[in-house]
Amino acid sequence: MFGLRTHRSIRLAIAGVVTVGVAASLAACSSSGGDTASTASAENPVQITFQSWVPNIDQAVDAFNASHDDVKVTLETVTAGPDGGYAKMLSAVQAGNPADVAQLGYDAIPDFLVNDALEDITDYVGDSSDLFVPWQWDTGVFNDKVYAVPQASGPLGQFYRKDIFDSLGIAYPTTWDEYYQAAKTIHASDPNKYITAFAFNQAPWLIGLSQQGGANWFSTSDDAWNVDIADASTLKVAEFWQKLIDEGLVKIEADFSSEWNADIQNGNVATWISGSWADAILRGTAPDTAGKWAVGAMPQWQAGQDVSATWAGGSASAVLKGSKHPKEAAEFALWLNSDPESVNILTNVGAGWPAIADTSQITSLQNDPDVFSFYGGQDIWDVFAASDAAVDTSWKWPPLSSTLFSSLTDNVKSAVEGGTPLTDAYTKTQDDMVAALKAKGISVN
């Protein structure tokens, strides 16, 4: 069947197979100029598409559709942002057929602006800033133009297994020194048990820890960016975690991985520092541990301080460039994130800590039996309300945050893997980030 002339057909086969590989890896890069006119037509009802990854957010969309006759919103579920959702949105903008409203992390908004992918919605929602917490509103404002309506922030708190802490006689660690002592006690009690997982895969987690340590990586002056990733505060935080890694007190493990899920369920990992929305993830991942968890504030670097941070800021709704109905899309974004009925639903499904200034009508923050019983009757929202108030609101997200995330996790991974100092990972990320910004033509001081 394979005669002497085989190599000719082999060559054809090679050509084919190589081509398939190249074609497949590049298919998604193709684009055609997006020149769709953005005219808000008067047709009734106007059809809007909304892309989001928040589970059960369809309840809020349904509520909008039930209360509006002239606009109908269709929800399209996408993968969570950095894992493919953003790529899908950006490709659609390039191809000229984007969804109208997109769920964007605060960290991604500058990135989308660099790609010219957001509509200026100042004319439609510009006078609604009073409804929102000022720093959250500001995450969507650039050059005095509004590009996004904030939805919710992700103030950090520490979820911990109260039963484990109690049985070992450890008090809740209010400082990082106490945290280190607790880590030693927990690991000494059982070699399989660790105070937490060192989540090398989570840039928002690593950044949140640095931010809480007092770092402020990005600022602007003279129309150029100042990048300060390897500042003293960051290096102090890195050295602290280096100590825990070197002494084998934390488990080097990606959170959200199957291994981590198992460890959260069986109590091998006793704490998890995460955003307020993580309560829903914990309840979903480890339902059998109900009643054993509690939430506390972030440990402090100095006793008596009250400094907190966020998990990559929070989330917003933005109108994508090329939307055929930007006015209606912006109005939907505003309603979704400010109408008390909607915000109540969003809070309930775990979208995060509401961005609206007045939360007095948000009943799900006052009494949510499902949530509170999982945490042994604790009103965990008290903790996150305090955390949200203690966030350093001057933190700015840079353009190319995706490069920052990918570079930081790669560098931290290789430090952990190669046994090189964790502090090097941050100096390397500083260099990578400056180089990436300059390569893109962006000014860096």
Added chain:
Amino acid sequence: MTLTATRPKRRFRPALWVLTLPFVIMFALFFIAPIIYAIVDSLFSTKASGLGFGAPEKVFVFLDNYTAALSTPSFVESLGRLLLFSLIEVPLMVVTALGLALLLESARARWPRFFRVLYFVPYGVPGVIAALLWGFLYIPATSPVLQGLAAVGIDIDPLSSSGVLFAIANIALWGFAGYNMLILIAALNAIPTELYEAARIDGASEWSITWNIKLPLVRPSVILVTVFTIIGTLQLFVEPLVLRPLTTAISSDFTPNLAAYNQSFAEGNPSLAAAMAVIVAVIGFVFSFGFLRLVNRKGNRAW
């Protein structure tokens, strides 16, 4: 083609055109066009200015993306890693597939059909699913195999930096050995049985029949399998992508394809991704054709 004088006159044959046109169109649209697009795209770059909040513009940068890719240490490392992986994977695959084929086609094989199907079944499992399954088997927390080994005092970590290439090679071997085996079995079946009879009459042993008859006659298929494996390893992508969250040993640019994917989808730089893809394609051509030239040189029949 020196017989032009006696060749019958070219006639217009509509059937030929009707039958090949759909292929030609599809081929041009989905193979040729994307390649041209990739090459063109790799010569451009999008540039922002100032703080980066204005609209970016597309500028012609000629070969800058190629220099950028080849001067990125992690990308060059990924090319080296790929080469190392090929050195592990290609011989392992060819020897395994050939070994299985010879075993199943030997006169003494028991239930050859059953085993043929058994070895081929993994090929039907999609790559992502296979990588996920192996991922579970590679992590101590979820792997009954590793837990069993640990219980008797053997601690191995397949996803450590020293083991991860072998761990990936194992997944690829498991998935494709049966497929390559079938190609080789087909070639073995095509060998006329008279050759074996003649050899046996001459007193040849099973071993010398294998060495002197079977192996030389399946040589073209072995070459085919080798080339397919070289191409397959150059496109290494799914396994590291799926295993990446499970270990610190796999970075986002572990293989060149993964690096291109990362540039395109995480770092928003499709032009650099296109340049990386073109580099991988060129290497693919060089390696495959280089190998073919090597094995098909005149007088090179001894391999």
